[in-house]
Amino acid sequence: MTKEAFSDAVRRSEKKLYMSALSVVANTEDAADAVANALAYAWEHLDQLRDDEKIDAWLVQITYSEAKMIRRKTRHYADIDELADAFYYETDHSDIEFFDILTRARLDEKTHRIFILYFLYGYTLSEIAEMTGEKLNTVKARYYRALRKMADMDGLL
Missing domain, CATH: 1.10.10.10 (Winged helix-like DNA-binding domain superfamily/Winged helix DNA-binding domain)
Structure with a gap:
């Protein structure tokens, strides 16, 4: 996958990734951190993506995992x-x-x-x-x- 294709995928799903992370951690700062961590991880491990067409689902899974890790570490919830x-x-x-x-x-x-x-x-x-x-x-x-x-x-x- 090219840098441009990765950037396009990120732009296309950035808001959804943020909202997905926010639904797990319920804190805006932690959600932003989860998305940033997920995107950094995805970029570093881009070679592990087997099917470029499934990048959106792959990013969701990574973001979800990052948000869960942050939630485990912080254990605070917003109302x-x-x-x-x-x-x-x-x-x-x-x-x-x-x-x-x-x-x-x-x-x-x-x-x-x-x-x-x-x-x-x-x-x-x-x-x-x-x-x-x-x-x-x-x-x-x-x-x-x-x-x-x-x-x-x-x-x-």
């Missing part, structure tokens, strides 16, 4: 107001509501990741199963169970 402030100028109010519900649902880590990949990135459940290495039926079960939980919390069902 939903900080999340809302971080997204206020970059997203519409439905995104803020989504993150509010997602935070209140207190989903397990794997289910949380499925929601981020599905709603934020627009990956299909099949693609998520491939990315996470889980069976498609397992991903579907987690997704639909969590969807019902979130809908019940928000009074939608």
